[in-house]
Amino acid sequence: MSSLDPKKRGFATRAIHAGRDHKDPHGALTSPIYMTSTFEFETAEQGGARFAGEEGGYIYSRLGNPTLTELENKLADLEGAEACLTVASGMGAITSVFWSFVAPGDEILVDETLYGCTFAYFRHGLEKFGITVRHVDMRDPENLAQEISAKTKIVYFETPANPNMRIVDIKAVSEIAHSVDARVVVDNTYMTPYLQNPITLGADIVVHSATKYLGGHGDLMAGVILSSAEDMEQIRYVGLKDMTGAVLSPMNAFLISRGLKTLELRMERHCDNAEKIAAMFEASSKVEKVYFPGLPSFEQHELAKAQMARFGGMVAFELTGGHDAGLKFLNSLDLCKIAVSLGDAETLIEHPASMTHSPYEPEERAKYGITEGLVRISAGLENATDILADLEQALARV
Ligand SMILES: *Cc1c(COP(=O)(O)O)cnc(C)c1O
Numbered sequence: 001m002s003s004l005d006p007k008k009r010g011f012a013t014r015a016i017h018a019g020r021d022h023k024d025p026h027g028a029l030t031s032p033i034y035m036t037s038t039f040e041f042e043t044a045e046q047g048g049a050r051f052a053g054e055e056g057g058y059i060y061s062r063l064g065n066p067t068l069t070e071l072e073n074k075l076a077d078l079e080g081a082e083a084c085l086t087v088a089s090g091m092g093a094i095t096s097v098f099w100s101f102v103a104p105g106d107e108i109l110v111d112e113t114l115y116g117c118t119f120a121y122f123r124h125g126l127e128k129f130g131i132t133v134r135h136v137d138m139r140d141p142e143n144l145a146q147e148i149s150a151k152t153k154i155v156y157f158e159t160p161a162n163p164n165m166r167i168v169d170i171k172a173v174s175e176i177a178h179s180v181d182a183r184v185v186v187d188n189t190y191m192t193p194y195l196q197n198p199i200t201l202g203a204d205i206v207v208h209s210a211t212k213y214l215g216g217h218g219d220l221m222a223g224v225i226l227s228s229a230e231d232m233e234q235i236r237y238v239g240l241k242d243m244t245g246a247v248l249s250p251m252n253a254f255l256i257s258r259g260l261k262t263l264e265l266r267m268e269r270h271c272d273n274a275e276k277i278a279a280m281f282e283a284s285s286k287v288e289k290v291y292f293p294g295l296p297s298f299e300q301h302e303l304a305k306a307q308m309a310r311f312g313g314m315v316a317f318e319l320t321g322g323h324d325a326g327l328k329f330l331n332s333l334d335l336c337k338i339a340v341s342l343g344d345a346e347t348l349i350e351h352p353a354s355m356t357h358s359p360y361e362p363e364e365r366a367k368y369g370i371t372e373g374l375v376r377i378s379a380g381l382e383n384a385t386d387i388l389a390d391l392e393q394a395l396a397r398v
Pocket of ligand 1 (some may be wrong): 115117118187189208210223
């Protein structure tokens with residue numbers, strides 16, 4: 001029975017079939033790409049009625065486009081959210097949410113470890129407009145309970161956090177935030193809806209950089225926002241339409257819909273490869289510390305097991321020789337590519353302190369646990385033996 005109820009179908013089935021709300025007039029299996037900026041009205045009155053919200057239908061692609069709608073419906077289904085909005089980048093998603101809900105005098109509480117540009121937006125962007133941004137170590141929800149007040153409008157975090165894999169208890173933090181009516185916004189980029197559903201655990205809004213796993217092929221930039229239908233009215237018609245204008249192109253929306261068909265398969269492989277990489281590093285005498293939630297030695301392993309389906313495709317580690325050994329290691333690789341970004345078919349490796357997390361001041365990095373010797377790997381989809389052989393030969397040269 002269950003497979004006949006579309007809501008009860010498995011993840012891969014929904015990733016392939018959900019979201020399409022019409023039959024193609026020509027019977028095309030794959031939906032066409034609506035490469036159009038604007039939409040023709042039958043009459044002047046119809047145009048007026050659409051602007052007044054009295055009649056459904058498309059107006060202009062900054063407000064909506066059928067190729068984006070299909071993708072948005074699919075993602076809402078996968079993440080278990082009422083509404084979805086797709087935008088031009090992960091940063092476009094984050095900024096569209098904040099510009100929708102904060103005003104001068106408000107306070108937001110954010111975790112200590114954040115994606116570098118998110119950190120820069122809070123520090124150098126929002127603070128300039130009279131919003132107080134305070135960092136709290138959310139690994140212990142008690143810290144949040146101490147700092148939160150009626151002034152707090154948004155609680156924001158990533159879990160696992162980029163780059164050092166710290167985990168935040170989504171359920172516990174959401175309960176504390178809701179005691180003062182603050183919205184909880186979670187960056188779920190590292191996990192994808194396949195491995196973790198923050199809204200089901202109590203969060204209000206989820207953002208993704210779809211540039212990463214959701215697109216999955218390193219060929220586009222995009223962002224995703226998921227929330228209640230009520231919040232999405234504001235995010236779409238204020239945050240996106242009037243404030244950021246970070247509109248996704250129909251071509252990229254099509255490529256993400258295409259990528260989602262294999263998301264489950266890809267994530268399983270990313271997870272398998274990351275587990276093997278983490279185990280290899282943990283056994284190596286050249287590696288000082290491995291940060292991977294799937295290792296029993298990982299500090300928050302139990303919490304990770306409780307809220308994540310698997311442990312994801314990201315591994316961070318520190319070599320015994322610190323910063324210099326890290327750079328030597330990167331420069332000794334052959335198959336693995338030195339590049340920022342993550343979630344691609346290719347295994348990518350980078351040095352957060354000088355690359356993704358350079359927007360932090362050195363003292364801030366030290367304070368927030370982003371050490372100078374930390375190296376971050378995004379496990380790709382290659383054969384594990386080939387990835388491990390490359391990593392091992394590079395370790396041997398350090
Ligand atoms: C890449 C990334 C972002 C920013 O997304 P873009 O698509 O590059 O704008 C935000 N959060 C996390 C965790 C990321 O990895």
